Amino acid sequence: MNLLVRLLLLLPGLAPAGAKAQKVPALPASATDLFSLSAAPCTADGYFVTIHAGEFVRPDGRTFPVPTGHLLEGSWGASGTRWAVGDEQQPAPTHLRMLWFSYAEDKFYEGDFALPQAKIHELLQQGYWDMEKQRPATYNMLVVCTIPKGGVVLWLGGTNQTLIGRFQGHPANVDFKEFYGPANRAKLLQEVQAQMPPGAQQQTAAGTGAGTWDEYLRRYPWKIEISQPMTLYKYSVSYVNAERTRDPLSRDLGPYRQQLLAASPKPVPCKLHLYGQAEHGARYQVRLNPVDEAETMAAFEQLSRANPQSPITLFVDVSKDFKKGTLTLRNERQQIPLLKTQVQLFDEN
Structure with a gap:
């Protein structure tokens, strides 16, 4: 088959006579089932961070956001920060991409994390039985939590909350001014770190902070x-x-x-x-x-x-x-x- 014919086969309605139609494989239910789902960020208690970029990637390549730009101070596994994503529903995502700054460590981290998409879909589809209202219900948010040394923990949250996984980011080579403009880095760090609990400051100085959160898992x-x-x-x-x-x-x-x-x-x-x-x-x-x-x-x-x-x-x-x-x-x-x-x-x- 010459190049012209191969190109024509890729264009709908232009295949030459006698050519066999190419079957498009059906997408699995895990890629097409939709749920009311949004992202909610937090951090390990006392380890202040700001997420500067974050998104969940859907099976179709589209994305929905992780709220960014907030000074997150804690609430391990719980978040008071959510962005509405309108009435649009989401399938179980395939990836999580994030860039964040750790004030405790004076360091940017980033990561592109492959998610167990089939597991997330199964949990969303199964849901649970709302005992108070006597009806089926399911999870409605993806809780994203950073931990010291570039770790990220993800849960599906609702009345019940279920751990999805623990992921590891890596230091990012980012210009501080790109996100903080003319701010004096040393002064900003001093001001923010002064608000951190003494225990978090001590663990950061000793390099032992991440161990506590991994022990919880x-x-x-x-x-x-x-x-x-x-x-x-x-x-x-x-x-x-x-x-x-x-x-x-x-x-x-x-x-x-x-x-x-x-x-x-x-x-x-x-x-x-x-x-x-x-x-x-x-x-x-x-x-x-x-x-x-x-x-x-x-x-x-x-x-x-x-x-x-x-x-x-x-x-x-x-x-x-x-x-x-x-x-x-x-x-x-x-x-x-x-x-x-x-x-x-x-x-x-």
Whole structure:
């Protein structure tokens, strides 16, 4: 086939007589299904940054923005900054591109991150069951968080929040004046860094800041157990990695209960509200809010290090009258009392 014929075949309606039509492969549902979805940026608490360019890339090559130009001060896994993208809906994106400046490190970072697009689409399509409104719902934002040393963490957020992944950017060779004009760099850094919490400043100076946030992403095989028999009918759990579960994936509460009552890989919890019915019919709430982060993370790490394959139980010892409770982290060989977390009990009747 000569060059002219090949070119004609590429032009609709101009293929020569007798030429076979070229079939255009159908796009998968993950590239065409649309959802109300926008981006929401944040940063590791105390590590101030400004995102100067950011966008999510769709399967069709179009983009939608990550809000830029704001001084972000924290709110790990949560954002108060969102830009409306009109009534246009979005498919699950394939890439995230960003350029940002870290005031803590006096450094620009950038990255073009390939996203698990099929996983994002599956989560959006599945959604969850809104227990309050008794109807299906799904995620509505992509929460983008920078962490020290050029890291970026991404979640799908809504009533529930699910981790998508942790990505690594790299230092960018950018002229400071391109974004800050005639501003005195040293003076600006001094002013912004003075507002940072002392802990963040110390960790930045020591070069240890990123470790804390990566530790939050660790998962352990654990479950919760309550000493007094009670049927769990609802719960809300938030984790140190900024994931949270409040609604089940469907009306079927069986898998929803098993997520907590059976040992499975999960991050360390930081808040936990359990709603259950005791054998005598009364309903109670068991509340761990907040869970002492340092003590609990250290206990999980200690048990895991000693017996990596042994499931861990977060054991709530509740008195028979549901008035008092204590907390212990244990496995088949060892138990560690969690003395800094208060167990609160409420009569839901």
